[in-house]
Amino acid sequence: MKIGYARVSSTGQDYQTQLDKLQAAGCKKIFFEKQSGKSADDRAELQKALDFLELGGEGWTLVVTKLDRLARSMNDLTSITSKLQKNGVGFIVLDQNIDTTTPTGKLLFNILGSLAEFERDLINSRCDEGRRAAKLKGVQFGRKAKLTDEQLDALRADVKAGILSMQAIADKYQIARNSVYRLVGAKESA
Template sequence: MIIGYARVSTLDQNEQLQTDALTKAGCGRLFVDHASGAKAHRPELDHLLDVIREGDTLIVWKLDRLGRSVQNLVDLMNLLQSRGVGFKSLTENMDTTTPGGVLIFNVFAAMAQFERDLIRERTSAGLQAARARGRKGGRPSKLSEKQRARIRELYRSRALTVQSIANQYQVARNTIYGIIRSTEGTDGIGALQTVEAGDR
């Protein structure tokens, strides 16, 4: 079976251009999503991937209608290939059922890997430069060292539960546990959780 997939970004956009081209290309069944390409969840694409079978061919009007990024596109095409499903893009004249189409796909895959390697290198270089300046990576703490010390005091006093301390400082319980763990270890946390359970 030849299956077509179309996507438009909002409900206001008309998918007629894509569906007309897909129908002309011989698609016997069409799936259309009205969603941004940045959205991970596209229900019609998910449905399509559930029903498509070995020997079928998926056709799109343009590559960017299928993938949110080069890497996402490569991942989807790898999935299709593993299932024995052909893929065609009308605008780019790409067809993985032909040797030339397979070559183009391999170029895309290589580009995606190259992009990942560059991002990894830039991230690593940035972290190393930050460490050289005495800075640590990660999200800055919402709490000052003075506040963290006060949290430890409240914890040791057993005057308040972890939830009460978290509410007071407007942070999550996990944040409080992280502060406690850094000085008390996991045994202290276990003891406090036991006390809290007894209070209930």
């Protein structure tokens, strides 16, 4: 069974053209909404369509007119199509001639997915290079230390003196007890 999904972004737009194409493609049920496509999680009708497809499962197909009607980011697209694939549901994009129910369609979709993954890897690599360069320039990452060097020395002296319990030391310096153990390099005993 073919299930259609149509979406427009604003109230000034009309999805009748999408509905006509989906009906012509043989969709037995069509979910449609006027909603921004920024995140799949914010689209109630899309979630209903995906839930409906999950009930049908193997042999059913989700049909959209254009890829950007379903997802605006590669993360959303990958997430949605992974769920479909896991449930044996096909995926057709009418205007781009993508049909994952055919070997050629699967190939095309996987090539597009691979290109997106390659792009993501390049972005991650550039971010890593930027972080390394910033560290070389002395930029400190992470949150600022809660204790000064003097307070840390005093904390270690308190632990060495053995007068206060670890919890009392933690309370004194307003830190967690496990932080006291971490800062002095001792192992916490239960």
